[in-house]
Amino acid sequence: MKIHRTSVFVDDQEAALRFYTEVLGFVKKHDVPLGEDRWLTVVSPEDPDGTELLLEPSGHPVVKAYRDGLAKDGIPLAAFAVDDVHAEFDRLRGLGVHFTQEPLEMGPVTTAVLDDSCGNLIQLLHSA
Template identity: 60%
Template sequence: MRIVVTSIFVDDQDRALDFYTRVLGFEPRQDVPAGGARWLTVGVPGEDGGVELLLEPAGHPAVAPFMEALAADGIPFTSFAVDSVQDEYQRLSDLGVAFTQPPTRMGPVTTAVFSDTVGNLIQIAESDG
């Protein structure tokens, strides 16, 4: 068994696709009409067959309260690994990304948290090991 697709709820698929590709650097994978929305995924460039991130519409009534509660408590929806949190923090800050937590050392891990502009807080993390 392996993970093929994981999802993140977004309040605007077009804006999410722009942010996750142009700003974060992921590449589009699938874009298939699905009713009033799309099966829209992104992945790590050059990692064919790797895990895809589904930019899932946040239309279900249970989603908005869930997303709002996470954001209000400062809890990231997901976490992405990076080689250098400080470098990514600087690169993303230069692109206008709003951080809610600057690079912070937590034992063997350094993390930072930013808004993805479509309803989520995202953590980036760098591990010593």
């Protein structure tokens, strides 16, 4: 068994697509119109056939309370692996990305947490 697709809830799919592709560096894989919304996924350019991230519309009534609760408690909704947390932190901060946690070394793991500007906290991590 392996993870094929996971999702993050977003308020504006077009803004989320711009952030996840132009800022974070993912590439669009699927973009299928579904009424007012889209089946919109992105993947890592390093693994285009790997796990897809669905930029899922946040219209369901429980989403706001769920995301607000996680953000209030500082809990990331997802974690993305990077080769160098410090370098990625510097690159993204230079692009204006807001971080709620600067790089923090915890034994063999270094993490940082960013606000994806779409309502979610995302953890960047690297394991030594």
